[in-house]
Amino acid sequence: EPEVTQTPSHQVTQMGQEVILRCVPISNHLYFYWYRQILGQKVEFLVSFYNNEISEKSEIFDDQFSVERPDGSNFTLKIRSTKLEDSAMYFCASSLRRQGGTDTQYFGPGTRLTVL
Amino acid sequence: GQQVMQIPQYQHVQEGEDFTTYCNSSTTLSNIQWYKQRPGGHPVFLIQLVKSGEVKKQKRLTFQFGEAKKNSSLHITATQTTDVGTYFCAGPPGGFKTIFGAGTRLFVKA
Numbered sequence: 001e002p003e004v005t006q007t008p009s010h011q012v013t014q015m016g017q018e019v020i021l022r023c024v025p026i027s028n029h030l031y032f033y034w035y036r037q038i039l040g041q042k043v044e045f046l047v048s049f050y051n052n053e054i055s056e057k058s059e060i061f062d063d064q065f066s067v068e069r070p071d072g073s074n075f076t077l078k079i080r081s082t083k084l085e086d087s088a089m090y091f092c093a094s095s096l097r098r099q100g101g102t103d104t105q106y107f108g109p110g111t112r113l114t115v116l
Numbered sequence: 117g118q119q120v121m122q123i124p125q126y127q128h129v130q131e132g133e134d135f136t137t138y139c140n141s142s143t144t145l146s147n148i149q150w151y152k153q154r155p156g157g158h159p160v161f162l163i164q165l166v167k168s169g170e171v172k173k174q175k176r177l178t179f180q181f182g183e184a185k186k187n188s189s190l191h192i193t194a195t196q197t198t199d200v201g202t203y204f205c206a207g208p209p210g211g212f213k214t215i216f217g218a219g220t221r222l223f224v225k226a
Contacts, residue, residue: 031212042219043151043159043204048212056212059117091158105149105214107158 002026004108012114021077021111023092032075033093082115118143122217135192137220139205148188154201
């Protein structure tokens with residue numbers, strides 16, 4: 001069964017450093033998402049991406065965050081200058097159609113980001 | 117902004133007992149989705165409800181969407197240890213954004 005993959009599984013970085021989290025969505029999917037989950041808390045929407053542009057973003061997704069689909073397969077989340085409060089599990093998800101329709105979002109296994 | 121609330125936060129049950137989690141949105145939802153997250157795992161899509169008053173079943177799981185499309189419930193009959201995890205409801209208020217509830221963590225004692 002096709003699945004969403006994410007690398008790395010765990011990233012440790014110093015505060016102020018830039019990090020790039022990588023995701024390979026399911027190959028025929030068209031909609032891509034990033035979420036984060038602080039330990040023990042709920043899943044929070046960050047951004048959705050379709051047709052090579054951001055379709056929606058949350059208040060969390062400020063100027064420090066950016067997303068890119070540099071080629072036909074990867075989908076990346078960049079945090080320019082990490083803060084301690086960015087420590088969380090970051091999930092990538094993809095879907096075939098927009099989530100307002102009857103479709104399923106498939107989540108990757110996540111990247112645990114630890115900011116020291 | 118739109119909020120999705122879930123209760124209870126935690127539920128401890130004996131294996132074989134039933135379990136229900138409730139979800140309420142501050143605004144009308146176009147649809148509601150349910151996810152399960154095992155400890156240390158990622159959210160896994162369970163189901164999506166679209167129609168007002170809709171009821172769907174998956175084996176021992178029963179999902180309901182309220183008539184006003186602002187609330188939903190997930191009921192598990194005769195829980196098993198494999199049901200352990202956190203159950204999240206999630207709804208798109210519109211557009212491409214999904215708002216997750218805080219989740220209900222289910223503990224099942226054998």
